[in-house]
Structures are given as structure tokens and as C-alpha cells.
Amino acid sequence: xxxxxxxxxxxxxxxxxxxxxxxxxxxxxxxxxxxxxxxxxxxxxxxxxxxxxxxxxxxxxxxxxxxxxxxxxxxxxxxxxxxxxxxxxxxxxxxxxxxxxxxxxx
Amino acid sequence: xxxxxxxxxxxxxxxxxxxxxxxxxxxxxxxxxxxxxxxxxxxxxxxxxxxxxxxxxxxxxxxxxxxxxxxxxxxxxxxxxxxxxxxxxxxxxxxxxxxxxxxxxxxxxxxxxxxxxxxxxxxxxxxxxxxxxxxxxxxxxxxxxxxxxxxxxxxxxxxxxxxxxxx
Numbered sequence: 001x002x003x004x005x006x007x008x009x010x011x012x013x014x015x016x017x018x019x020x021x022x023x024x025x026x027x028x029x030x031x032x033x034x035x036x037x038x039x040x041x042x043x044x045x046x047x048x049x050x051x052x053x054x055x056x057x058x059x060x061x062x063x064x065x066x067x068x069x070x071x072x073x074x075x076x077x078x079x080x081x082x083x084x085x086x087x088x089x090x091x092x093x094x095x096x097x098x099x100x101x102x103x104x105x106x
Numbered sequence: 107x108x109x110x111x112x113x114x115x116x117x118x119x120x121x122x123x124x125x126x127x128x129x130x131x132x133x134x135x136x137x138x139x140x141x142x143x144x145x146x147x148x149x150x151x152x153x154x155x156x157x158x159x160x161x162x163x164x165x166x167x168x169x170x171x172x173x174x175x176x177x178x179x180x181x182x183x184x185x186x187x188x189x190x191x192x193x194x195x196x197x198x199x200x201x202x203x204x205x206x207x208x209x210x211x212x213x214x215x216x217x218x219x220x221x222x223x224x225x226x227x228x229x230x231x232x233x234x235x236x237x238x239x240x241x242x243x244x245x246x247x248x249x250x251x252x253x254x255x256x257x258x259x260x261x262x263x264x265x266x267x268x269x270x271x272x273x
Contacts, residue, residue, distance in 0.1 A: 080115075083115075083124070085153075087128075089153035090151060090152075094130065095130065095131065096150075097149050098132040098140065101139075101140075101146075102136070105136075
């Protein structure tokens with residue numbers, strides 16, 4: 001099954017992993033220490049992220065380090081961020097309108 | 107006005123949905139009015155610097171809203187919303203579409219279903235909007251189109267302007 005990037009970021013643990021390894025490449029054990037879950041569960045999340053090409057593995061000696069594929073992340077962010085901005089702007093306008101209406105009610 | 111109003115923007119690729127939650131500093135009735143009355147919708151729906159222009163609106167089950175988002179240079183982007191189910195002041199569902207000035211729906215472009223739910227959060231109101239697309243590629247199409255139309259570019263310019271002004 002081909003996985004895609006949206007499925008990958010839909011899960012809160014996977015989003016947390018992404019945030020974590022955005023700072024530096026980490027081994028699965030080091031990542032697992034940050035979560036209240038099993039090492040197996042973390043491995044599964046890493047597998048999904050790898051299949052989506054959001055993270056890549058790098059071998060250093062006997063250790064495997066996971067690191068973020070920045071370009072791939074930017075791709076999703078770019079178009080979701082655009083959409084999010086529209087909503088943010090829209091809501092700020094609604095905030096202002098509501099404030100005006102509340103004043104008129106008084 | 108800077109505040110810490112709750113705001114979520116979540117894309118779920120498995121379900122092809124966008125969930126947008128936002129808290130507002132007003133009671134539910136007032137927020138409901140802003141979403142469902144033409145003269146109020148016109149004052150906030152299109153993101154600045156675009157403005158909203160309503161051609162016709164009938165907020166009732168089976169009714170519709172035919173509107174345009176207008177750029178400062180006069181370019182119009184027409185939209186159509188069919189209202190399906192309405193339960194004041196709890197929720198409504200609708201089906202959106204792209205159309206032209208005559209209200210002819212563009213069948214080549216994706217339509218999405220909206221479920222807009224209004225709840226109390228203390229003295230404030232919380233609005234949850236769940237937009238469901240038939241597939242996420244539909245959503246990509248919509249966003250891509252927005253970019254091509256220059257709407258996004260306009261917003262980016264606004265951001266840059268705000269940054270400049272803040273300095």
C-alpha cells in the first residue's frame with residue numbers, strides 16, 4: 001500500500017516525532033524515551049513516516065538515525081498553510097464584526 | 107486585539123476532511139447570526155483584501171447562497187452554497203461549489219460538504235467546521251486553483267505588508 005503524507009501527519013504521536021527529529025537526527029531508542037509508549041509502537045510510527053518519505057534513515061556505525069526530510073514537509077505545509085491563512089484572516093474579521101455588534105447591543 | 111482564542115486546523119487525509127475549530131468572544135446566537143445572515147456574512151467571509159458580495163441568499167433547507175469574493179482590482183470569484191439541514195442555533199450542513207456570476211455551477215470542480223456546529227464554551231461560542239471532500243486530491247485542486255487565481259498570492263502580500271508595518 002502506498003502511504004501518503006497526510007495520513008502520516010494525521011496522528012498526534014507522529015506529529016510529535018516529527019517535531020522531535022526536526023531538531024536533530026535521533027535513534028529509535030532516543031525517540032522512544034520521549035514518549036509514554038512502547039519501543040514497538042514508536043518503530044511502527046517510524047515505519048509509516050519512512051514509507052511516506054517524511055523521514056529517512058541514516059546508518060552511523062551500528063546505530064540507525066532517523067532524520068526529517070525537510071523538503072517533503074515543506075510541500076504539505078505550503079499548501080495547508082495557505083488554506084489555514086485564509087481561515088485565520090476570515091476569523092479575525094469575524095472577531096472584529098462580533099466586537100462591533102456587541103457594542104451596538106449595549 | 108490579541109487574545110488566546112482556541113484555534114484548530116486539522117487535515118485528515120484518511121477521511122478527506124478538514125476540521126477547523128475556533129472560539130469567539132460572543133454568545134452563540136450572535137455568532138450564528140454572523141454565519142447565517144447575508145448582511146453580516148458580507149462583512150467577514152472573504153479574507154482581506156478581498157471583499158464579499160452577495161447576489162442572492164435564502165438561508166433555509168433547500169435554499170442557497172450565491173456570492174462573490176472580490177479583489178481590490180474588481181476580479182470576482184463566484185461561489186455557491188446549497189443549504190441542506192439547518193437546526194438553529196446548533197448546526198447546519200451545506201454543499202459548496204464554484205460557479206459563475208449567473209449561478210451556473212462549475213461541474214468540473216470539486217464540491218465539498220460542510221458541517222458547521224455551534225456550541226457554548228463558557229460565555230463564548232465555539233464553532234467547528236468540518237469540510238469533507240470526496241478525495242483529498244479534490245482539496246488539492248481547490249487550493250491549487252486558489253493559488254492560480256492569485257487569491258493566495260494576495261494573502262501572502264498582506265502578510266508581508268503586516269510584517270513591514272509591525273517593524
